Amino acid sequence: MGVLYFSPMLLGICLLLAIAVSATALRFMVPTEQGPGFWMAGCWSLIGGIGLFIGFILTHNPWLNVLGNAAQLAGEALFLLGIFRFMGRPLPWWTVPASAGVMALFNTHYWLYAGNSDFLMGVYSTIAGLLPAQAIWLLLSARQDSHTRPAQLLVAISLVIYSLATLLRGYLGYHGWWHDQPYTQPYQSFSYLLPYNFAIPALVMGFVGCTLMTTQRVLARSHRLAEQLQELATRDPLTGVLNxxxxxxxxxxxxxxxxxxxxxxxxxxxxxxxxxxxxxxxxxxxxxxxxxxxxxxxxxxxxxxxxxxxxxxxxxxxxxxxxxxxxxxxxxxxxxxxxxxxxxxxxxxxxxxxxxxxxxxxxxxxxxxxxxxxxxxxxxxxxxxxxxxxxxxxxxxx
Missing domain, CATH: 3.30.70.270 (Reverse transcriptase/Diguanylate cyclase domain)
Incomplete structure (x- = not known):
């Protein structure tokens, strides 16, 4: 049964690493576009948080656990800020320190006062599940950019799936804590496997949608540039009539x-x-x-x-x-x-x-x-x- 746990976890880490590398490539391929920089920073923050968590597993240093969870939530918040930047909307910067800070407080309390792991998992999942709400609303309500609209819907649907899977994980954590259920090994816990089986694939699909949004915008701008060049080649610059x-x-x-x-x-x-x-x-x-x-x-x-x-x-x-x-x-x-x-x-x-x-x-x-x-x-x-x-x-x- 240990393979059941470690295989999805390893796959999830590899998928996140692939997203981080792809986001970095996207950032440097289209440096003038708004959004990819935040996606890159968010992905590497996620990877960094996972790295700290692995360090915690190896060393049992509780502060690595605190910092790892905070870094992962900060990464998710940064990734979502990229959507606001791409859409040209004001950035809700407060979500980064708020999500990481709240998690760090609960995580510290857990280690200082021997808290319940199911409750801590519920807190983490609640924060992670609620973070995409603003971005989902923005993607569904913004209709001014017809070129990127299909990709916007793909990102919104992906974030909805991610949010539901993560909130379900949180509910199961609270349920276990409230009913004082005995500790279960992660590889035997459905709630622990939820993010690896559903949330992370949804996040991958969301990043694919973000890449499509960027590509569609670049193509639309290239098309407008081609039209302008055609206009310059066929129109008299003073009067605007044919040359x-x-x-x-x-x-x-x-x-x-x-x-x-x-x-x-x-x-x-x-x-x-x-x-x-x-x-x-x-x-x-x-x-x-x-x-x-x-x-x-x-x-x-x-x-x-x-x-x-x-x-x-x-x-x-x-x-x-x-x-x-x-x-x-x-x-x-x-x-x-x-x-x-x-x-x-x-x-x-x-x-x-x-x-x-x-x-x-x-x-x-x-x-x-x-x-x-x-x-x-x-x-x-x-x-x-x-x-x-x-x-x-x-x-x-x-």
Missing amino acids: RRAFHEHLQQELARAQRYGTPLCLAMLDLDHFKQLNDRLGHLGGDQALQRFAWVCEQQARSCDVFARIGGEEFVLLMPQTGTAEALRMLGRLQKALADERQHYQQQDYALAFSTGLAERSRDESADSLLKRADQALYAAKAAGRNRIEVWEAPLA
Whole structure:
């Protein structure tokens, strides 16, 4: 029967040691994440407490027993503080000295006054079983982080199992003390085997959940970083609209789709009128604001299927899929009116925005460069004709 006791105990120690090593690795692999540092400290405190307890078994020094139990409870409290740190909540620091201190007092009383071992086990288990209550409530009630929510539930369930198994152990200890049951060898005691058979596996499962929470958060941040890099690669940093490279990709796609299905497609090149004079009068910051306001108005007027981009300086393009010349002219007219109705203001200076437009509708089997060139020629004609107007490209006479 001795094997029945020592085998679960040895297995439990090995599992805790594995958690401690894994928590240490996690701490150094993701040093910027909050939480793993506490899990590492808590696990090694648990291991240290067990080491002191083994020293007590070998030397029968009661102070090693007192310190070992206090260190184990302090480790559990530190581990749970890591959950609060990971969730970005205030840390209940008081749980560390409170749990270790209360246990040390009862443990000291036990040795000074020949106390009951079952009662002492009940005290230890009660403290250990109640410690996770705050963390369980936090994990179940916090819903703001959808990325880590599944792992949070796994940790909460694991802590519930750990807490129930530990409190049951405490109840059996109180029961034995109250009924003055005779001392039972640990390997013959169900209550002593409870934590090794149920509580420690639940703690392992909880740490796996903590690792998953960390991994899910790291992956979510990496995904957001990738989105930001994609944004930087495809967006104009000043106005936030598509840049030249991204627009050319859209143009190729929409042109191929229009040619495949035989649908119309119009391209308009827009250029802010007299922007250099405006920039000189308002200054560069004022000129930047003017570009931002123009881009904003254009995006408000554009349809969801349209593609609007800044291709350089004060020059923009508007691609209108499934749109013929007549409809494109009506849309550009609405844009002109919307811009004319808005009076712009910068540092006590009023100014108006107007733009010239060159419009071209795709022809059969036309390339993107050809369509851009025809729209640009129409834009040149609009400027030459007095600006603030729309010119449609027309084929030169033979």
